[in-house]
Amino acid sequence: MRHTRARIPLSACRAVVCALAGLGCVPARAEPVAAVVEMFTAQGCAACRTADPVMRDLARKPGILALTLPVTYWDYLGWHDTLGLRALTERQRAYARARGARQVMTPQAVVDGGQTTIGSNRPALERLLQEASRTAPLSVPMSAEVQDSRIVVEVGARPSPKEPKPDARDEVWLVPLLKARDITIETGENRGRVASYVNVVRGLQRLGTWTGQPARFEVPLSAAAIPGADGWVVLLQHSREGRPGRILGAAKGPGL
Structure with a gap:
């Protein structure tokens, strides 16, 4: 009996190599x-469970x-948020100052750096997303990929x-993240x-700062390899007087 050798697609070979290297096998450019x-x-926060x-x-x-940003101002109730970061608390407060709001709340959803709603209110959040897609979708194309151990961002x-204002600018941000995590809460309201x-x-x-013209930003892949992170995304966001404003573009890193 004659035996034939099955031809294995090159993509499958790459998948095996990537898996053995612990890198995963994902497209270079995400959707x-x-x-x-x-x-x-x-x-x-007891109300956050529904979000x-x-x-x-x-x-x-x-x-x-979809990005989850754990804040720290509920820690006084008896449970220290294991994922909470002061920088994220400050980001939420900066959003509030930009809107002229005096208080912050959880769960709170912010769509494209602008409109907000109660995070557990699924119908209201869906309406904001539909409105954003009709009236003010992300306007600047972006892509991000890994090349030779570097993150390369194209804007x-x-x-x-438009004429730039002296107190405003558009900035590109690298956002390291943890793709998924289950946390057992031992004390407090939850x-x-x-x-x-x-x-x-x-x-x-x-x-860096984006001037409105096509631009390329590069950073070592190690910049995203901070403790507790296993993925990353990039954002292009308008800011004024140090307060975050509308998100103009975004791109997902591999595996997201």
């Missing part, structure tokens, strides 16, 4: 991002970049030129609950 949802939450499934569903939707041109998070932000690193 385009149409909208960004930032969910400010806390393990010590977790909303985020898990959003993270599975094509074109949606397109601004669709329509005692005994297991919180299941997706795309948990672990830091914000500024890569």
Whole structure:
């Protein structure tokens, strides 16, 4: 009997090599991002438990970049948030100052750096996403990939030129994140609950300022390899007087 050798596709070979190297096998460029949802939450907030499934569903939707941002101001209730970062608390407060709001809340969803709603209010959040897609979608094309142990970010041109204001600028940010994590909460209002998070932000690193013209930003891949992170995304965001504003573009890193 004659034996024939099966031909293994080159892509399958690469998958095996990637898996053995612990790198995963993913496309170099992820799908385009149409909208960004930032969910400010806390393990010590009883109301936040209803926002977790909303985020898990959003993270599975094509074109949606769903980011979880754990804050720290609920720690006084008896449970120290194991993922909370002061920088994320400050980001939420900066959003509030930009809107002229006096207080912050959890769970709170911010869509594309602008409109906000209660994070557990799924219908309201869906309406904001639909409105954003109709009236103000992310306007600047972006892509990000790994090349020779470096993260390479490509930013397109601004669709329509505008005169820059002296107190405003557009910035590119690298956002290391934890793709998924379950946390058992032992004390406080959510005692005994297991919180299941997706795309948990672990830091914000500024890569540079964007002038409105096509640009390329590079940073060592190690910049995203901070403790507790296993993925990354990039954001292009307008800021004014140091306060975050509208997100103009975004791109997902490999595996997201």
